[in-house]
Amino acid sequence: MNNKMSITTKILIAMGIGLITGSLINAFASDINFIQTYFVNGLFHVVGAAFVNSLKMLVVPLVTFSLICGVCGIGDIAVLGRVGFKAFALYILTTGLAITLALVVAILIAPGEGFEQVTGAASFTPKPAPPLTDVFINIVPSNPINAFAEGNMLQIIFFVIIFAIAMLMTGEIGRQLAATAEKLNEVMMNVVTLVMDFAPIGVFFLMAKTFSIQGIGLVLPMIGYFSVVVLCLLLHGFGTFSLLLTLFAKLNPWLFIKKMRPAHIFAFSTASSNATIPVTLQVVEKRLGVDNSTAAFTVPLGATINMDGTAIMQGVATVFIANVYGIDLGVADYLTVVGMSILASIGTAGVPGVGLIMLAMVFNQVGLPVEGIGLILGVDRILDMIRTAVNITGDATVSCIVARSENNIDDTIFQNPDAGVITEVELPHKG
Numbered sequence: 001m002n003n004k005m006s007i008t009t010k011i012l013i014a015m016g017i018g019l020i021t022g023s024l025i026n027a028f029a030s031d032i033n034f035i036q037t038y039f040v041n042g043l044f045h046v047v048g049a050a051f052v053n054s055l056k057m058l059v060v061p062l063v064t065f066s067l068i069c070g071v072c073g074i075g076d077i078a079v080l081g082r083v084g085f086k087a088f089a090l091y092i093l094t095t096g097l098a099i100t101l102a103l104v105v106a107i108l109i110a111p112g113e114g115f116e117q118v119t120g121a122a123s124f125t126p127k128p129a130p131p132l133t134d135v136f137i138n139i140v141p142s143n144p145i146n147a148f149a150e151g152n153m154l155q156i157i158f159f160v161i162i163f164a165i166a167m168l169m170t171g172e173i174g175r176q177l178a179a180t181a182e183k184l185n186e187v188m189m190n191v192v193t194l195v196m197d198f199a200p201i202g203v204f205f206l207m208a209k210t211f212s213i214q215g216i217g218l219v220l221p222m223i224g225y226f227s228v229v230v231l232c233l234l235l236h237g238f239g240t241f242s243l244l245l246t247l248f249a250k251l252n253p254w255l256f257i258k259k260m261r262p263a264h265i266f267a268f269s270t271a272s273s274n275a276t277i278p279v280t281l282q283v284v285e286k287r288l289g290v291d292n293s294t295a296a297f298t299v300p301l302g303a304t305i306n307m308d309g310t311a312i313m314q315g316v317a318t319v320f321i322a323n324v325y326g327i328d329l330g331v332a333d334y335l336t337v338v339g340m341s342i343l344a345s346i347g348t349a350g351v352p353g354v355g356l357i358m359l360a361m362v363f364n365q366v367g368l369p370v371e372g373i374g375l376i377l378g379v380d381r382i383l384d385m386i387r388t389a390v391n392i393t394g395d396a397t398v399s400c401i402v403a404r405s406e407n408n409i410d411d412t413i414f415q416n417p418d419a420g421v422i423t424e425v426e427l428p429h430k431g
Contacts (some may be wrong), residue, residue, distance in 0.1 A: 023211045027215065229312065251400055260287075262283055284395075
């Protein structure tokens with residue numbers, strides 16, 4: 001019997017120790033130059049950033065090989081189009097449900113009423129968001145090599161699907177290439193496992209740096225806003241997704257959430273859906289039993305356009321800032337917020353700092369002062385970590401629903417609590 005501690009448990013412990021270490025540094029050593037220079041901005045920053053880079057390093061090759069396997073596994077262009085349409089429609093639906101839930105809860109609780117603005121709150125100047133027309137034009141890469149180099153997921157997905165369809169049309173040569181892609185995909189899954197071996201160290205330094213800079217104290221003046229966002233994220237993450245899983249995928253939501261834990265930890269630590277793609281893909285395929293032909297398509301697409309957590313933040317932030325500045329919003333304004341959030345989740349896909357750009361677009365549309373975003377910047381990093389965990393839960397939920405509709409999910413894998421458990425890699429050595 002193997003009594004070794006699982007990687008997931010080690011990561012959880014590392015996360016807790018990092019959170020405590022960072023909070024203590026923030027409380028007692030924020031003005032000690034040696035600790036700030038050599039630990040917070042030195043060791044913590046370097047190891048944490050290197051770990052996030054190691055995850056991002058996996059994304060492009062893993063998505064490429066996995067998507068080629070997925071398209072060739074489907075083997076039928078009509079089925080591929082059907083899977084794509086279902087995934088896209090479900091992502092739009094969950095984003096609409098998220099923003100509606102956030103607005104309803106925020107209107108009922110009314111965070112920001114009687115709020116005294118903190119002097120010296122951070123100012124915010126939004127970057128211009130790209131026009132929606134440009135986004136649709138830019139889905140087609142003018143230079144695929146450049147798209148791969150920059151990690152532009154929408155362009156990569158588009159090019160790889162076209163390339164894989166061409167492979168299907170090329171007969172025997174295409175089949176040989178598909179067999180090679182299968183082997184390369186298997187190797188990349190092992191690279192993911194190798195990187196995961198170092199995850200506890202990376203997660204510790206990421207958490208320690210975040211909380212050394214942020215500290216728990218920043219949350220206190222914004223406790224109303226912070227609490228409502230977290231409440232909505234939990235309601236959506238545990239409520240909406242559980243309902244959708246039960247109704248459309250016929251799966252046990254409690255077992256689903258339990259099996260998603262490794263991906264949740266990575267999403268919380270990195271605050272990046274894209275950086276978490278390798279882990280999400282591994283969990284969805286190996287732990288939840290979704291066939292690669294579905295998961296390879298739905299997971300990268302979801303990481304790019306599915307922004308339920310960001311939509312929730314927008315809904316609560318809109319109500320909060322309206323209350324702080326004493327601006328009354330009508331039903332038409334709230335409907336505009338819903339529509340804008342859904343459009344913006346597609347329109348700003350792949351743009352850095354996407355959440356705040358989307359929020360600036362929404363504020364401009366309903367006549368709220370954009371500088372109000374400065375008030376919520378302080379707690380946004382911590383909320384971003386929770387938002388990302390909700391986003392990747394949505395990616396996995398949609399993957400399961402689409403897979404069930406295509407009869408592409410293995411219930412024996414889903415029901416097996418030990419299926420796909422990530423173990424430490426035994427490196428080969430010369431005997």
